[in-house]
Amino acid sequence: IPEEEVKNAYEQDKEKFNVPEKRRVQQLSFPDKAAAEKAYTALAKAKDFKEAVAKQGFKESDIELGQLARKDLIDPKIADAVFALKKDELSKPIEGQFAIVLVRVTEIAPGKQRSYEEVKGEIKDRMAEERVSQEMQALHEKAENDRSAGKLLQEIGASLKLAFHEIAQIDREGKTGDGKPAIVHAEAARIAQAAFSGSAGIESDAIELGDGGYAWNDVLAVTPEKQK
Secondary structure (H helix, E strand, O other): OOHHHHHHHHHHOHHHHEEOOEEEEEEEEEOOHHHHHHHHHHHHOOOOHHHHHHHOOOOHHHHEEEEEEHHHOOOHHHHHHHOOOOOOOEOOOEEOOOOEEEEEEEEEEOOEEOOHHHHHHHHHHHHHHHHHHHHHHHHHHHHHHHHHOOOOHHHHHHHHOOOOOOOOOOOOOOEOOOOOEOOOOOOHHHHHHHHHOOOOOOOOOOEEOOOOOEEOOOOOOOOOOOOO
């Protein structure tokens, strides 16, 4: 991928590479505003917040939401309040979409803009994957069109520069009669199974491989199973 294209991709989508500010959030929910205001009065002046929360009937595990970015908070009102608080500051009652809550921030991890040098590797990888995917799809379509036109797999392989193998014999496990691998491929067993699901003289569909590639096979002849 040319450097200039990578730089352009970075400039066009700089915000995407930001590391967002995150905050560790505690949230206490109440059935009504009066209960929330009463709790706020007690908690705002408490010297030991943990102890004061316990007196209000909350377990620490019930109020911990973890470290969150703004996008992780579904309710915009609560999100605005959380990201306006100082560390260890308790909010006043917030009337959210689903509940009336008090929120408190116990830790703040500042966000930052990642530089081009920091992210150029992942941009290149992403662009390369996108291009490979497009090229793979184009090759797949060409191969399928040639199949529809009645071309043999050997002809298609030669014209598209794809590997072609003629296999004299293969069993369901991908091995020859003397027990050696019939196909040298990470997914030889899957390719063998695809061959055994087809029939001689009938064109079968391509199978999609785990690495994003494809394999086509034609069964030319079948030797029936027999007892040794």
